[in-house]
Amino acid sequence: MIKQRLPYSIQLSLTYLWSQTTHRFIRVVTAISIAGIALSIAAIVIIMAIMDGFAHTLKQQLTGIHADIQIEHIKALDLSDPMIQTVDQHPSVAAITPTLTVAGFMQPPHPPSFVSILGIDFTSDPTVTTLIDQVQSGHWPTHPHHVLIGQSFADYHGLSIGSQVHVHSPNHPQPLARTVVGVIHTGVQRLDTGHVVTDLATAQALAGTPDRVHQLKLRLIPEADVHAVYTTLRDQLPDAYWMTHWMSLNPVALRALRLEHTVMMVIVSLILLMAIGNVGTTLLIHVLDKTQSIGLLRAMGARPAFIQRVFIVHGLFVTTIGLIVGLIIGMAISQYINPLLALVDHATGIHLLPDKIYYLDRIPVQLNPTGYILVALGTWVATILCAWYPAKKAASLDPVAAVSHG
Amino acid sequence: MANLIATAVSHTFNNGQSWVLDTWSGSFNPHTITTITGPSGCGKSTVLHCLGGLLTPTRGDVLLHGDSLYRRTPTQRADAINQHIGFVFQRASLLPELSVWDNIAIKYRLRNAPEPSAMIDHWLTVFQLSNFRDASPATLSGGQGHRVAFIRALLNTPTVLLCDEPTGNLDDANTACLLDAIQTIRTETPCAVVIATHDARIAQIGDTTVDLTPCPQ
Numbered sequence: 001m002i003k004q005r006l007p008y009s010i011q012l013s014l015t016y017l018w019s020q021t022t023h024r025f026i027r028v029v030t031a032i033s034i035a036g037i038a039l040s041i042a043a044i045v046i047i048m049a050i051m052d053g054f055a056h057t058l059k060q061q062l063t064g065i066h067a068d069i070q071i072e073h074i075k076a077l078d079l080s081d082p083m084i085q086t087v088d089q090h091p092s093v094a095a096i097t098p099t100l101t102v103a104g105f106m107q108p109p110h111p112p113s114f115v116s117i118l119g120i121d122f123t124s125d126p127t128v129t130t131l132i133d134q135v136q137s138g139h140w141p142t143h144p145h146h147v148l149i150g151q152s153f154a155d156y157h158g159l160s161i162g163s164q165v166h167v168h169s170p171n172h173p174q175p176l177a178r179t180v181v182g183v184i185h186t187g188v189q190r191l192d193t194g195h196v197v198t199d200l201a202t203a204q205a206l207a208g209t210p211d212r213v214h215q216l217k218l219r220l221i222p223e224a225d226v227h228a229v230y231t232t233l234r235d236q237l238p239d240a241y242w243m244t245h246w247m248s249l250n251p252v253a254l255r256a257l258r259l260e261h262t263v264m265m266v267i268v269s270l271i272l273l274m275a276i277g278n279v280g281t282t283l284l285i286h287v288l289d290k291t292q293s294i295g296l297l298r299a300m301g302a303r304p305a306f307i308q309r310v311f312i313v314h315g316l317f318v319t320t321i322g323l324i325v326g327l328i329i330g331m332a333i334s335q336y337i338n339p340l341l342a343l344v345d346h347a348t349g350i351h352l353l354p355d356k357i358y359y360l361d362r363i364p365v366q367l368n369p370t371g372y373i374l375v376a377l378g379t380w381v382a383t384i385l386c387a388w389y390p391a392k393k394a395a396s397l398d399p400v401a402a403v404s405h406g
Numbered sequence: 407m408a409n410l411i412a413t414a415v416s417h418t419f420n421n422g423q424s425w426v427l428d429t430w431s432g433s434f435n436p437h438t439i440t441t442i443t444g445p446s447g448c449g450k451s452t453v454l455h456c457l458g459g460l461l462t463p464t465r466g467d468v469l470l471h472g473d474s475l476y477r478r479t480p481t482q483r484a485d486a487i488n489q490h491i492g493f494v495f496q497r498a499s500l501l502p503e504l505s506v507w508d509n510i511a512i513k514y515r516l517r518n519a520p521e522p523s524a525m526i527d528h529w530l531t532v533f534q535l536s537n538f539r540d541a542s543p544a545t546l547s548g549g550q551g552h553r554v555a556f557i558r559a560l561l562n563t564p565t566v567l568l569c570d571e572p573t574g575n576l577d578d579a580n581t582a583c584l585l586d587a588i589q590t591i592r593t594e595t596p597c598a599v600v601i602a603t604h605d606a607r608i609a610q611i612g613d614t615t616v617d618l619t620p621c622p623q
Contacts, residue, residue: 301488
């Protein structure tokens with residue numbers, strides 16, 4: 001019933017697509033075309049999901065540790081600075097936390113090891129950074145005498161939860177006794193190997209700058225445009241304040257990721273174009289098969305544009321079936337890629353993602369519906385371009401020759 | 407006024423090597439049957455193709471209700487064919503993908519017009535095809551297919567009905583039925599019927615007979 005309500009060119013295309021009178025050979029060629037489109041689309045979906053997943057994870061890692069925007073002062077920041085109020089009032093700023101980094105020493109080990117002491121506010125830091133999520137063992141500090149240490153540092157120096165340590169600095173030679181309550185693994189080497197996380201007051205004491213901090217970290221609301229907020233604040237704050245955002249902290253990694261993403265998409269898009277070209281070839285074969293029908297349609301008074309439409313729509317049907325199948329396959333594989341990898345690991349005994357190398361024990365995946373819509377639109381446009389010639393050829397067939405054909 | 411006029415139509419094949427028609431003219435009036443006779447290869451089918459808007463003559467013109475058929479845009483010509491010209495080809499020419507009913511109704515569907523179901527049922531009954539309305543053309547005999555093609559051609563109440571050897575695949579009973587239908591169309595509608603045939607029985611029903619003998623070289 002639905003078919004009856006469609007324009008006749010679409011009805012005829014559907015009839016041609018499923019017709020039992022079409023040669024078996026042409027049905028096989030059509031099926032191959034659909035499979036080609038489906039596999040190309042599936043590959044695009046999987047690559048997009050993985051690349052977007054990596055980008056998302058990288059962003060989470062960078063913003064998790066460094067926050068969205070960081071503000072420093074040419075000297076040190078006073079916590080009573082009115083600038084903090086200005087920043088806090090920005091509608092896109094969700095939370096702010098102060099930090100202070102000071103060079104110091106810690107023992108054990110013996111002799112004392114040089115460390116960077118990162119002072120944070122244990123209460124507000126979890127609202128801005130994801131450091132709390134990086135605690136691998138132990139717990140988040142709740143007392144000014146608690147500290148966190150990096151996984152590699154702990155392993156190297158034989159420290160563990162409950163270890164008593166002393167920290168001191170050139171500005172504060174008297175050692176301060178602290179207790180290790182948590183071990184963190186951020187994936188950022190310098191944090192994992194050489195940082196000790198203390199409360200803000202401890203770091204301020206070691207720096208000899210009470211009530212002062214080095215940096216304010218800003219978390220923005222999810223829908224905020226980091227660049228826009230950065231620019232607005234940059235314009236509002238005097239030149240003595242120095243601002244960075246998470247993208248400017250690791251431009252090389254982001255550029256590399258973007259380049260890799262682009263290259264992969266170009267390669268797979270070329271494969272998709274070949275598959276769509278294959279649809280064009282299939283259509284040409286189809287036009288040859290339907291030559292007599294085309295002649296009859298012309299003799300019945302079908303307009304050339306109608307014939308052209310029938311075959312363009314036919315190409316779009318073939319592509320759309322491949323597109324839908326490809327999207328389903330691609331999304332299913334993307335969704336279950338980690339269980340599939342685990343299966344391969346189990347079957348072959350080869351660990352494909354050694355976390356010592358990649359710091360990831362699973363492939364990050366993020367589905368991108370907007371991207372899929374763009375891929376679908378691009379595929380349809382390319383199909384129309386590829387179907388144009390066979391459809392034009394069909395429309396311009398000599399009706400007398402076509403009727404006499406076969 | 408004549409429904410269709412052919413003025414000095416000439417047509418060549420093989421890049422002018424062989425002439426099939428040479429300055430041929432004819433006028434086809436309402437309520438008339440014109441039969442075109444002649445030996446095989448003398449250009450009977452070519453005349454019908456030229457008259458039906460399917461084959462652009464090398465020279466000359468064809469006027470439908472006074473307007474040139476070949477000086478229209480391809481879309482205008484297609485619309486003229488759809489609304490004014492009915493074709494019955496030498497071979498049963500049905501679209502194999504469509505049912506009998508869909509084949510008959512196709513002219514209406516091409517112009518998004520409602521199909522005359524009652525009339526289709528009437529002609530299917532007349533030609534003893536009522537049981538085949540949903541059948542695939544592949545299941546029909548040659549004669550049945552030819553009758554379906556004939557219903558398709560006449561259903562549209564065309565200005566011109568062009569029949570190329572319409573009884574070639576029919577037995578005597580069906581030939582008589584088809585000739586009755588042609589007479590009915592001639593009497594009841596202002597249609598000009600043109601029949602190309604080498605069957606003497608068919609040639610007799612023509613009000614006018616055009617003999618293409620001798621064949622041009």
